[in-house]
Amino acid sequence: MIFRRFLVEDSRNFAYLISDEESRQAVVVDPSGVVTEIMAALGEEKLNLRYIINTHSHPDHTAGNRELALKTGAKILKHEAAGYDVDLKLKDGDIIKINGISIKILHTPGHTPDSICLLVNNKLLTGDTLFVGECGRTDLPGGSSASLYNSLFGKIITLDDAIEVYPGHDYGPRPDSTLGFEKKNNYTLKHRSKEEFIRFMRE
Ligand SMILES: [Zn+2]
Helix, strand or coil: CEEEEEECCCCCEEEEEEECCCCCEEEEECCCCCHHHHHHHHHHCCCEEEEEECCCCCHHHHCCHHHHHHHHCCEEEEECCCCCCCCEEECCCCEEEECCEEEEEEECCCCCCCCEEEEECCEEEEECCEECCEECCCCCCCCCHHHHHHHHHHCHHHCCCCCEEEECECCCCCCCEEHHHHHHHCHHHCCCCHHHHHHHHHC
């Protein structure tokens, strides 16, 4: 598997490029405005971009979606709760296949209603749901601490400790982590009841 990450310096956004070495078909997760860099990487690696997947609809992540789609013919995929500027709607449990690689969609609302995490082999792309050492904020329009609690504690922490975490922003002490490390060290994942978590997110 080809796996590349792009950092947007000012907003600390991460864009990701995933591809299958054999078929050279590729997926970009959250272009985040770095279309020139992504186009250069596609050219370098001789890749054919099939899909652009957004972890959620915030503009710092979707920036460059249409430009990249126009340049490559790729389709834009978002969770069905997104509702606009989307070619294919995703739902929880969907699997996107590019030759030998399966990308599993986990619906993880909370930061936004349309937030998803993507599980690719042992890598979990967490968007703005979970960061290294932090979790996504829920005080923006559509945010819900109760939903984020269900997503983090009902879904994400049930996954294997060895799974690597690749967030949507470079907000932590390091750019990526493992679920095992986050379960132990991320203060937002400390054991709390839903009521405690909602209160904690308000503080
Ligand atoms: Zn966001």
